[in-house]
Amino acid sequence: MNEFFAENNVCGQTILQLVSRGNAVIAELLRLKDYIPTTFKLETKQDVQKYGEIILDFSYLKFAEVQENKIESNEALRDLDEEFRDNHIEIINRFYLAFESIHTYVTDLNRFLEELEDGFYIHQSLETIFADVEGRQVMCEALYLYGVMLLIVDTHIEGIIRERLLISYYRYTPQRQDGKTHIDEVCKLLRDTGVNSAKRPNNYPEDYFRRIPINSMFIDVVIGRLRSDDIYNQLSLYPLSKHRSTALATQASMLYVCLFFSPTILHNQTSIMREIVDKYFPDNWVISLYMGFTINLVDSWEFFKAAKMALNNTLESVNVKSYGVSYGSTIVTLLERTSKLLKEGNLTSENVINDINSITSVLRECNATIRWLMLHTASKNDRNKRTKVLREMVVAESKSSPDQLFKLLLNTAQLELVTKEIVKDLLSEKDNKWDSLKEEGHNHLVELSEVFGGIKLLTRIEKNANLQRWFVEISKEIKSLDQNDSNSGRKIVQLIQALEEVQEFHQLDKHMHVVQCLTETRRFLHSMIKNMNVKEEMLAMLQVIGDISYGWELIDSYTGIMQLGIKREPMLCIKLRAIFLKLASALEIPLLRINQAHSEDLISVSQYYSSELEIYARKVLQIIPEMMFENMARIIEIQTSVLKELPTRLEKDKLKEYAQLNERFEFAELTHSVSVYSEGMRMMKSTLVGVVCLDPKQLLEDGIRKELVRHISKALHNALIFSPRLKLDELDQRLRNLACIMDGYKRSFEYIQVGLYTLDLHPFIDNRITSILTG
Numbered sequence: 001m002n003e004f005f006a007e008n009n010v011c012g013q014t015i016l017q018l019v020s021r022g023n024a025v026i027a028e029l030l031r032l033k034d035y036i037p038t039t040f041k042l043e044t045k046q047d048v049q050k051y052g053e054i055i056l057d058f059s060y061l062k063f064a065e066v067q068e069n070k071i072e073s074n075e076a077l078r079d080l081d082e083e084f085r086d087n088h089i090e091i092i093n094r095f096y097l098a099f100e101s102i103h104t105y106v107t108d109l110n111r112f113l114e115e116l117e118d119g120f121y122i123h124q125s126l127e128t129i130f131a132d133v134e135g136r137q138v139m140c141e142a143l144y145l146y147g148v149m150l151l152i153v154d155t156h157i158e159g160i161i162r163e164r165l166l167i168s169y170y171r172y173t174p175q176r177q178d179g180k181t182h183i184d185e186v187c188k189l190l191r192d193t194g195v196n197s198a199k200r201p202n203n204y205p206e207d208y209f210r211r212i213p214i215n216s217m218f219i220d221v222v223i224g225r226l227r228s229d230d231i232y233n234q235l236s237l238y239p240l241s242k243h244r245s246t247a248l249a250t251q252a253s254m255l256y257v258c259l260f261f262s263p264t265i266l267h268n269q270t271s272i273m274r275e276i277v278d279k280y281f282p283d284n285w286v287i288s289l290y291m292g293f294t295i296n297l298v299d300s301w302e303f304f305k306a307a308k309m310a311l312n313n314t315l316e317s318v319n320v321k322s323y324g325v326s327y328g329s330t331i332v333t334l335l336e337r338t339s340k341l342l343k344e345g346n347l348t349s350e351n352v353i354n355d356i357n358s359i360t361s362v363l364r365e366c367n368a369t370i371r372w373l374m375l376h377t378a379s380k381n382d383r384n385k386r387t388k389v390l391r392e393m394v395v396a397e398s399k400s401s402p403d404q405l406f407k408l409l410l411n412t413a414q415l416e417l418v419t420k421e422i423v424k425d426l427l428s429e430k431d432n433k434w435d436s437l438k439e440e441g442h443n444h445l446v447e448l449s450e451v452f453g454g455i456k457l458l459t460r461i462e463k464n465a466n467l468q469r470w471f472v473e474i475s476k477e478i479k480s481l482d483q484n485d486s487n488s489g490r491k492i493v494q495l496i497q498a499l500e501e502v503q504e505f506h507q508l509d510k511h512m513h514v515v516q517c518l519t520e521t522r523r524f525l526h527s528m529i530k531n532m533n534v535k536e537e538m539l540a541m542l543q544v545i546g547d548i549s550y551g552w553e554l555i556d557s558y559t560g561i562m563q564l565g566i567k568r569e570p571m572l573c574i575k576l577r578a579i580f581l582k583l584a585s586a587l588e589i590p591l592l593r594i595n596q597a598h599s600e601d602l603i604s605v606s607q608y609y610s611s612e613l614e615i616y617a618r619k620v621l622q623i624i625p626e627m628m629f630e631n632m633a634r635i636i637e638i639q640t641s642v643l644k645e646l647p648t649r650l651e652k653d654k655l656k657e658y659a660q661l662n663e664r665f666e667f668a669e670l671t672h673s674v675s676v677y678s679e680g681m682r683m684m685k686s687t688l689v690g691v692v693c694l695d696p697k698q699l700l701e702d703g704i705r706k707e708l709v710r711h712i713s714k715a716l717h718n719a720l721i722f723s724p725r726l727k728l729d730e731l732d733q734r735l736r737n738l739a740c741i742m743d744g745y746k747r748s749f750e751y752i753q754v755g756l757y758t759l760d761l762h763p764f765i766d767n768r769i770t771s772i773l774t775g
Contacts, residue, residue, distance in 0.1 A: 004134045011121035012135065013597075018108055019138050020597035022145035023590045025101045026152060027605040028291065032098055033156035037088055042165050054081045054512050057163040058191060060409065066172075071513045085172045096169040096186075099162070102149050103186045109142055113215045130221060132446045136231050138593070143214070143222050147257035148290045150208060160191025166190065181483075182703075185212075219261045227276060237544055238364065245284050246368045249550070252280035253289045256297075259307075266304035271309035281314055283323050285377040285390070289610075292552030294708040298374065299383040306647055320390060321397045323372070328398025330369050331408055337362050338411035342418070353530045356538065359419055364545045366412040371550060373398060373405055378554050379598060392649070413578035416546045423542070426534045434483045434531050441524040444517045445475035451514070467502075476499065478525075483532050492525050499525075548567035549586035555579075556616070563623035570680025573621065573696075576770060577684050580617050584610075584689035603691075610690025617694055618702070624677045625703035629711060631670045631677075636744035638667050708745070715741045 004012040040055060042048050053071065060067055116126060122329045129135035153162070166187050179762070193203040193208050201207075225231060227696035231251060238247035245252070255276065259265055265272050281287075283298045296317065301307035341347060341359065352359065375381075377395050382388040426433075454463040479496060483490050503518050548555075565572045587609045594602050642663050650658060678700060687694040719738040722731070 004129075004132045011116070011124040011129070012138075014112055014121075015135075015138050015142060016593060016597045017599070018105070018112065018310060019141050019145060019595045020599045020601065021101075022105055022142065022149070023594055024599065024601035024605050025098070025105060026103070026145065026149055027601075027608050028098045029149065029152050029156070030291070031608050032095060032294060035091060036157065036161060037091060039084075039088075040161050040168075042150075042164075042679065051084065053077055055083055055164050055351075056167050056171075057160055058167065058187070064463075082567060085168075086554050088168070089172055090712075092165060092168050092172065095157075095165045096173075096183075099153075099166065099190050100152065100182060100186050102146075103182055103189050103212070106146050106189075106214070107148070107182075109146065110212075110214060110244060113218050117215075122493050124220065126221060129746070130225060133231075133233075136225060136229070139218075140222050140226055140231060140258070141263065141593070143219065144216075144254040144257050147209065147260060148293075148732065151205070151257070152293060153190065154193055154205070154208065155196055156194050159190075159194065160196075163187075163192055197258075203263075205260050209260045209263075209644075214261060219258070223255065223258050223262055223265070226251055226258060227272070227279075234544070237541055240364075243364065243368050245280060245282060246371060248280055249287065249371070253287050255280060256287060256295065256300075257289060263304070266301065266307045268306055273306040275721060277307075277310040277314060278479040279692045281311065283314065283319075284376070285311065285314060285371060286378070286381050288375065288550035291586065292551055292554060293548070294378070294381055294554070296383060296387050298387050299381075302384075315390065317393070320393050320553045323376075324394040324397030327369050327372050328400045330365065331373075331398075331404050334362070334366050334369060335404070335408055337409065338366065338408070338415055342411060342414055347415075347418050347422065349422055349426060352419060353426065353534065356423075356533075360541065360545070363412065363416060363419070363542065366408060366415075367545055367547070370405065370409050370412060370548075371401060374409075374554055376552055377402075377405075378557065380557075382552070396613050402558065403561055406558050410575055410579060412546075413582040414575055416435050417578040417581055420539060420542055423534065423538050426531075427536065427539075430483075430534055434528060437528045438478060438481055439525045441478045441521045442475050442520045444524070445471045445478065448514060448517050449475065470502065481528070483528075489529055489532055492529050496522050496525050509744070514543060543588070546585060547589075548582050549589050552583070552586060555583065559616075559620055566623050566680065567627060568620075570624065570677045571683060573624070573684040576620065577687050580613065580687055580689055580694065583613055583616075587690045588615075606691045610692040613689045614692045614694060617689070618699060621681060621699055622703050622706070624681050624700065625707040626675050628674050628704070629707045631673050632745075632748050634740075635667065635670050635674075635748045638663060638670075639742060640744045643667070706752050712742075712745070 003009065005016055006012065037053055039047055042051065042055060053067075054077065056067065073083050113123065113126075116129075119125075129139055139475060166183070170187075187209050193204060195204055216699060230248065234247040234250070235244070238244065259276075281297065287297065289292050297307075297311055301311060339363065373394075377391060377398070377400075378392065382391060449468045452464045452471065453468035474495065475492070481491065499518050499522050503515065562572075562576060566576075588605065590609065591602065591606060596607055643660060644658055646658055681696050681700045684694075684696045686696065715738060719734050719741075722734075724767065
């Protein structure tokens, strides 16, 4: 780890722990956004009438005593208030702690900056920290993460709901007297901004970002560094100028957020904004801020004069059409190239070593294309008429369908997965392969020295003491090679040249055995050079260029395409595994600093993102149980209504009548299709996404359970709804019909379990389901 993060560097550890906590706070906010109690929204008249007197916003603070007396004096209200408190106090506390953690974060950041300015950290200042590579990164991240917290909480948890949650916490929780509670400051920070109202509030979000002031010099230095430096050294991984905006995408998102802390630049500094747009947004206007949280600059910068003016050049129709045509035409070419690379036999260890640069180039182009098109064709970013027009223009000019884009994403994910696995294998075998190649090369030259020394006699090869000594010396040189020595590569090249020269100058071409030994030795030396070039940096580079964190939320718009593909070809599940793994690789971004800080938050944050990905994978793959049950519905119908039960004895002339060949063929065909769907799921293999393992057998079992419950619930619901004047005969008939349906499910599962037995799913089918159905 960098010296700045060393355990004995108090300054580095302090800011690292702070940034680590910032990522954990964002994960908690994203987790809580899905657990907002619906009653706090007061969306219906019934909720307003019932809870309007006890769920209150900040207006409560003006007449708190009057409102409390009103509740206390009304027994019904008092009972309702107590019941509401008992039911919701846990989630209210959880929300408050998340809100307070935002305030604590910015307070600790300000304290760190004050201590830094006061010389609390020996030999460290703002200048020395920004001179360090890691220091520069975490200082910029510290400000950026605070801005992301504010934007996420304002986007996902409406201001009025925040106020109601805070007031509920204030009313239901005794305020501590130790001074450790900061509810007043938290309320000031997170009061309603009005952003969800019909009219956008003036000076938003700059006033929101000013609620707790931050050192202005620190803000200026952060913005200055983000403007001028490549703080993550990404440009070295993207040699082509057309990929510049992709290379700097993370830094561009950070700069976008940090500019709200210095709104003067956005409003008035035209030259600075023009410089920023030319560098970071020359061909893009939709950006991802954090794990798929996307922003459209056209809408976001609408009320910032300098920013809007600078962006206009990017948004000119000619330029937008040009971007669309360029990226759209690239898709067809990239699909051909990736499909060719993925053909069986093309991606071998030898080919990957030889062509790693061309493979990396293809992956770089694929990921840049996917990123741009996925962001700029997503309808979720249409906030106004102009953003919609721009998106439609991109879709029209690129002429790329979502199906094509998904296919490219699928090919890219597969190519990345196979390449990474091969590189990992090469790295694990690197030392052994080096020793093996070195030993082979050494032995070949020792053998030649023995031939020219007369020890090994070969026809028509005369004894030559000079060549004997020379081959012995060269063999020693090969034996002394060390792959960890930076000079070994140059030495190997010299040895190859020497072997070529000795073959030419001593006219050894007429001796086939000698020529073969020299050729093989040179081949071993070439392989040693290639083996040296296999480094951990390859995996790091593939990880960076394969980033898909921007698509964490956008990928959901391709769920329908994935499910339709599974319907057509169940074996697509095998390929989808690559996409799930690609999405899982995005987890490294929020977990990087948490891991470096050895924070206890690592488990909970990993669990959250992994669980989100698991939920999405289950959502996509649920189509398989759905299709199985769709076919089983027909199987049930055929079993219960079409196929005749064979009697114990059957007359010969009635054999054809009972055979029902067409119906039995359809029956067998449907059963086979159920087996094919289940096999497609099983072939996906177990996949580790973050800290959660996706077991295909378990996914299929859970999916079948879910569908079975849904179908049985539907059958019960339809059968057991009665009119007020129900007759006994009608009840009896409905129960008989229901029993028939249940028996159909039971018989169908018993029938298809033979096909599923070979897929190791029989324990699920055998007893548990049949016991549920039979009661």
